[in-house]
Amino acid sequence: MVHMGQIIGGMRVGLRLKQVHKVYIKLLAELPVQVDGEAWLQPPGSISIQRCLRQAKMKVKAVRQQSGNGFD
Numbered sequence: 001m002v003h004m005g006q007i008i009g010g011m012r013v014g015l016r017l018k019q020v021h022k023v024y025i026k027l028l029a030e031l032p033v034q035v036d037g038e039a040w041l042q043p044p045g046s047i048s049i050q051r052c053l054r055q056a057k058m059k060v061k062a063v064r065q066q067s068g069n070g071f072d
Contacts, residue, residue: 004034023049 006012025047033042 004032004039021051023047025049 003012007014027042027044027047029044031042033040
């Protein structure tokens with residue numbers, strides 16, 4: 001967990017993964033992990049990360065077109 005604190009404090013740099021569809025990680029020893037701000041110690045084992053095909057849709061307010069005559 002000290003390593004994550006050093007990353008947040010700017011004293012160390014984390015390992016960045018590239019954009020891929022699927023990642024398989026095999027842990028041989030306990031490793032500190034952080035996802036979405038939540039940190040924990042992950043025991044030895046395997047982690048499979050897949051791309052989610054369902055993405056959130058954002059709603060935006062429609063913009064009204066103005067005719068330019070000032071009488072809208």
